[in-house]
Amino acid sequence: MYFNVAVIGGGPAGMAAALAAEKKGCSVVVFERDKRLGGILNQCIHNGFGLHYFKEELTGPEYAARFAERVKNAPGITVYDEAMVLSVTPERTVTALSPYAGLITVEAGATVLAMGCRERTAGAIALTGTRPVGIYTAGTAQRLINVDGYSVGKEAVILGSGDIGLIMARRMTFEGVRVKLVLELMPYSSGLKRNIVQCLDDFEIPILYGHTITRVEGAERLRRIYYAEVGEDIRPKPETEKYVDCDTLLLSVGLIPENDLINGIGIKMNPLTSGAVADEYRQTSVPGIFAAGNVLHVHDLVDNVSAEAELAGSAAADYAKGVLSHGEACAVKVGAGVRYTVPQTVYRGTGKVDVYFRTDGVYKNKTLKAESGGETVFSKHRLILTPGEMERIEIDKSKLKDSLTLRLE
Amino acid sequence: MEKYDVIIIGGGVVGAAVIDRLAKYELRCLLLEAGSDVAYGSSRANSGIIHAGYDAETGTLKARFNREGNRALWNIARELDVPHIKTGSLVVGTAEQLPMLQKLKARGDLNGVVTEIIGRAEILKKERNVADGIEYALYAQEAGVISPYKLTIGYADRAVTNGAVIKLNSAVTAVFGRRGNFRVHCADGAQYAADTVVNAAGAGAAEINRIAGAEPLTVTYQKGEYYVLDQTERKNISTIIFPLPNEFGKGILAAPTADGNVIYGPTAEPTVNGDTSVDAGGLDKIKKQLAVTYKTPDYRKSIRLYAGLRTICGMDFVIEQSKLKDGFSYLAGICSPGLTSAPAIAEYVVNELVAPFKALVPKKNCVTVMPKHKRLKELTAAEIKERVRADEAWGRVICRCESVTEAEIVAAIRSPLSAVTVDAVKRRVRAGMGRCQGGFCMPRVLEILARETGVPETEITKCGKGTEIVFPRG
Ligand SMILES: Cc1cc2nc3c(=O)[nH]c(=O)nc-3n(C[C@H](O)[C@H](O)[C@H](O)COP(=O)(O)OP(=O)(O)OC[C@H]3O[C@@H](n4cnc5c(N)ncnc54)[C@H](O)[C@@H]3O)c2cc1C
Ligand SMILES: Cc1cc2nc3c(=O)[nH]c(=O)nc-3n(C[C@H](O)[C@H](O)[C@H](O)COP(=O)(O)OP(=O)(O)OC[C@H]3O[C@@H](n4cnc5c(N)ncnc54)[C@H](O)[C@@H]3O)c2cc1C
Numbered sequence: 001m002y003f004n005v006a007v008i009g010g011g012p013a014g015m016a017a018a019l020a021a022e023k024k025g026c027s028v029v030v031f032e033r034d035k036r037l038g039g040i041l042n043q044c045i046h047n048g049f050g051l052h053y054f055k056e057e058l059t060g061p062e063y064a065a066r067f068a069e070r071v072k073n074a075p076g077i078t079v080y081d082e083a084m085v086l087s088v089t090p091e092r093t094v095t096a097l098s099p100y101a102g103l104i105t106v107e108a109g110a111t112v113l114a115m116g117c118r119e120r121t122a123g124a125i126a127l128t129g130t131r132p133v134g135i136y137t138a139g140t141a142q143r144l145i146n147v148d149g150y151s152v153g154k155e156a157v158i159l160g161s162g163d164i165g166l167i168m169a170r171r172m173t174f175e176g177v178r179v180k181l182v183l184e185l186m187p188y189s190s191g192l193k194r195n196i197v198q199c200l201d202d203f204e205i206p207i208l209y210g211h212t213i214t215r216v217e218g219a220e221r222l223r224r225i226y227y228a229e230v231g232e233d234i235r236p237k238p239e240t241e242k243y244v245d246c247d248t249l250l251l252s253v254g255l256i257p258e259n260d261l262i263n264g265i266g267i268k269m270n271p272l273t274s275g276a277v278a279d280e281y282r283q284t285s286v287p288g289i290f291a292a293g294n295v296l297h298v299h300d301l302v303d304n305v306s307a308e309a310e311l312a313g314s315a316a317a318d319y320a321k322g323v324l325s326h327g328e329a330c331a332v333k334v335g336a337g338v339r340y341t342v343p344q345t346v347y348r349g350t351g352k353v354d355v356y357f358r359t360d361g362v363y364k365n366k367t368l369k370a371e372s373g374g375e376t377v378f379s380k381h382r383l384i385l386t387p388g389e390m391e392r393i394e395i396d397k398s399k400l401k402d403s404l405t406l407r408l409e
Numbered sequence: 410m411e412k413y414d415v416i417i418i419g420g421g422v423v424g425a426a427v428i429d430r431l432a433k434y435e436l437r438c439l440l441l442e443a444g445s446d447v448a449y450g451s452s453r454a455n456s457g458i459i460h461a462g463y464d465a466e467t468g469t470l471k472a473r474f475n476r477e478g479n480r481a482l483w484n485i486a487r488e489l490d491v492p493h494i495k496t497g498s499l500v501v502g503t504a505e506q507l508p509m510l511q512k513l514k515a516r517g518d519l520n521g522v523v524t525e526i527i528g529r530a531e532i533l534k535k536e537r538n539v540a541d542g543i544e545y546a547l548y549a550q551e552a553g554v555i556s557p558y559k560l561t562i563g564y565a566d567r568a569v570t571n572g573a574v575i576k577l578n579s580a581v582t583a584v585f586g587r588r589g590n591f592r593v594h595c596a597d598g599a600q601y602a603a604d605t606v607v608n609a610a611g612a613g614a615a616e617i618n619r620i621a622g623a624e625p626l627t628v629t630y631q632k633g634e635y636y637v638l639d640q641t642e643r644k645n646i647s648t649i650i651f652p653l654p655n656e657f658g659k660g661i662l663a664a665p666t667a668d669g670n671v672i673y674g675p676t677a678e679p680t681v682n683g684d685t686s687v688d689a690g691g692l693d694k695i696k697k698q699l700a701v702t703y704k705t706p707d708y709r710k711s712i713r714l715y716a717g718l719r720t721i722c723g724m725d726f727v728i729e730q731s732k733l734k735d736g737f738s739y740l741a742g743i744c745s746p747g748l749t750s751a752p753a754i755a756e757y758v759v760n761e762l763v764a765p766f767k768a769l770v771p772k773k774n775c776v777t778v779m780p781k782h783k784r785l786k787e788l789t790a791a792e793i794k795e796r797v798r799a800d801e802a803w804g805r806v807i808c809r810c811e812s813v814t815e816a817e818i819v820a821a822i823r824s825p826l827s828a829v830t831v832d833a834v835k836r837r838v839r840a841g842m843g844r845c846q847g848g849f850c851m852p853r854v855l856e857i858l859a860r861e862t863g864v865p866e867t868e869i870t871k872c873g874k875g876t877e878i879v880f881p882r883g
Contacts, residue, residue: 082804082805097785098804099805100801101804102798103790103793103794103804118844118849121712121845122713123637123711123712123714123846124711124844126636126708126714127714128687128688129688130685130686131685131686131715133870140848144852144878144879148879150867150881151879151880151883152878152880153880215688215689217686219683221876260810260844
């Protein structure tokens with residue numbers, strides 16, 4: 001089977017990419033391993049989605065449903081659900097497995113990776129102590145509660161202040177769980193400010209920054225967690241150790257782009273994002289393979305995911321038709337205070353290009369600067385910048401020289 | 410009361426190997442295991458090394474059973490379809506440590522184990538990532554790795570296939586009577602009668618001897634902590650890298666696992682029975698000691714920590730006929746190399762401890778080779794297509810990290826020793842063993858277990874009573 005564009009993953013990124021490619025007249029196939037489209041949004045029953053994209057506040061499933069409806073009505077898009085992609089080659093042969101269609105192989109003119117991300121686990125952070133039940137990643141607990149309709153415990157502690165953990169603090173409180181404490185290793189939250197306010201402060205759930213769990217206790221079921229303040233070296237200070245009794249621990253300690261599928265096919269990766277290195281069109285180092293959404297870098301807002309994926313889907317369509325062209329490449333470099341940027345390459349030309357980035361710490365009263373060829377091409381004063389909120393700047397492509405450097409001053 | 414010829418207490422690799430062997434004879438055999446699955450004690454948490462056998466003191470049971478076990482295990486692993494790899498092993502040392510390596514080699518010679526001492530150039534051909542100061546190594550080609558819990562499960566499945574009975578969640582609380590007339594009580598109130606009893610309760614063996622009125626045993630416990638690394642680390646290591654053994658044991662190793670991960674460990678910390686927690690201090694020791702032998706440990710690729718419990722009863726394995734209790738035998742202190750030795754221990758137990766009481770009449774039509782369960786990853790495209798056509802569950806991938814389909818999970822639930830907990834499924838088919846540690850698939854596995862066993866999801870456990878995963882709302 002041949003399609004102009006094959007999209008791997010049917011979350012918000014995959015759906016937006018597929019729609020954008022179809023709009024350009026392409027035949028598109030979408031593979032989604034779950035029973036339905038929507039990705040992680042299907043379990044995010046809280047609202048706060050779509051403020052930018054639809055200019056109204058939707059729940060996750062509502063946001064997803066709007067896209068899913070459009071995908072269903074797009075004549076040029078074929079969707080395989082319950083179809084897990086097993087492999088993709090640099091030549092863009094995509095193989096998927098489904099209970100209904102069996103083994104499916106398609107050749108594609110361009111491929112968009114939109115596999116989302118997964119959560120870091122207790123093992124990944126080397127959580128010490130016993131290994132009882134009652135320890136869940138926040139997203140797994142979210143699924144068990146919101147989708148499967150169960151409860152997971154009575155008294156909870158949350159490690160990490162990622163958005164899912166914050167959302168779950170509120171969600172569990174609604175479910176009658178006592179959320180006793182949130183612990184965050186860093187001196188700042190990795191989640192959105194609005195979630196700290198709406199999910200913790202509003203419910204008087206305490207959060208301790210610069211603290212971590214030192215060990216967990218409990219034979220069958222979790223019974224207690226020990227925690228301590230961390231020093232400059234981010235290692236716990238034993239003399240500050242305290243404990244709190246709980247039967248549930250949620251881990252919200254980071255998301256990792258789900259890139260196992262492209263392991264070993266020669267796509268250049270960025271160790272800072274754990275996603276592929278990508279250019280302005282979200283094209284990876286392997287021509288014809290594009291990436292968008294959480295598989296490329298972890299986003300906080302689905303609106304940004306949709307926007308990024310439309311860009312990638314549209315460029316993938318151009319690539320498939322052989323009309324993707326661009327000006328001279330200009331590398332995007334990180335300067336003081338900037339952790340990473342996406343994209344990592346932009347092109348000279350006309351019009352504007354958005355560059356997304358995160359800072360490497362909390363900064364107050366800084367000027368955000370972008371320079372190219374020794375000249376300032378963007379400058380803006382900011383009261384506060386935190387790693388938990390992805391930033392975006394708009395660059396005039398005609399001003400680009402050999403490279404573009406972002407930094408805080 | 411159900412009556413048996415032989416009751417075995419404890420379903421670790423030793424108990425399972427014993428019942429597998431006994432099931433080949435016209436005997437009614439029962440194995441009682443306290444846990445919710447076999448391999449609930451040290452047999453599930455160890456290094457999984459098939460030791461070559463140069464290490465044990467010459468003339469001990471350890472030396473004998475290690476050598477014999479090693480010879481038997483490769484074939485048994487094939488019969489039982491247990492993942493294993495003959496990787497060979499290296500005990501590595503600096504130039505100054507050469508005499509100690511030579512001493513180790515001499516012991517290997519006495520134990521009848523083939524080894525050779527090789528220099529750095531040869532080492533690098535076998536293992537390019539040994540640490541810089543390493544100049545010599547003792548190479549043992551007969552060493553390898555095996556999945557220890559799959560071996561135990563494999564033995565148990567074959568024993569059940571051949572007519573033996575295995576009861577899980579059956580902690581033995583009392584043993585009354587004597588030869589020809591034993592009564593064994595379990596915590597759940599069940600009672601069983603038997604002519605002979607074999608105590609293979611591992612960490613619980615001393616307690617079983619005590620309640621049965623057999624010889625008192627003095628045991629100590631030691632835990633061994635590990636890191637498990639992502640499969641992406643497998644490319645960095647091809648053999649087992651040991652440091653020189655010291656008074657605490659074989660030291661911190663780096664090794665591939667038979668399933669394609671990598672482990673670093675174990676520590677050797679004195680502790681109490683039941684403690685398999687992992688301490689930050691232990692992890693620091695691993696980091697420090699491994700740096701001496703292995704150049705490229707990557708702790709960021711950790712996907713899991715675990716610890717196993719060694720039960721030590723003197724210097725050697727203790728495998729005895731009770732003199733105080735006629736018809737009762739016991740095994741104690743089966744620590745390393747107990748996994749490797751299991752086939753030989755089982756043969757010894759059957760011939761020396763059971764045969765004096767029971768005539769061993771071979772059963773007809775015994776199953777020797779168990780059906781091979783291919784994983785999705787091992788199937789060709791044509792095979793996958795054929796399977797999905799016959800059963801759509803072969804097309805439904807449940808565990809993303811390990812590519813495990815619904816069909817494989819259902820097969821594990823329907824296997825001879827049925828998997829009825831999330832952990833039991835995980836050990837049999839690896840759903841949840843990967844880098845996301847069940848984050849995605851655990852809810853689906855719960856669903857399939859509930860559907861297949863008819864038990865509500867709220868009563869499905871991770872690993873036995875008290876480990877329920879979800880609760881009814883409200
Ligand atoms: C708990 C939570 C709360 C959030 N809260 C908000 C909020 O309040 N407001 C907001 O704007 N944003 C929020 N976000 C962020 C936003 O929802 C996500 O960034 C967005 O859903 C990411 O979209 P995606 O398509 O990249 O990934 P996903 O939604 O994860 O979709 C990826 C899809 O790919 C599929 N897939 C992966 N691998 C394969 C394969 N091999 N074969 C086939 N299919 C595959 C997956 O099944 C999945 O459906 C939240 C996110 C989470 C997790
Ligand atoms: C850290 C570590 C690393 C090791 N590495 C290796 C290695 O690399 N190679 C090797 O060859 N060996 C190794 N060993 C040794 C090997 O793991 C053991 O020798 C072997 O697993 C012992 O098996 P077992 O059946 O005697 O005991 P166990 O596996 O402990 O089984 C005993 C069983 O009895 C059950 N039980 C206890 N009390 C009762 C009761 N009252 N009623 C019913 N059931 C009960 C327990 O639940 C348990 O399942 C290692 C051991 C450890 C701890």
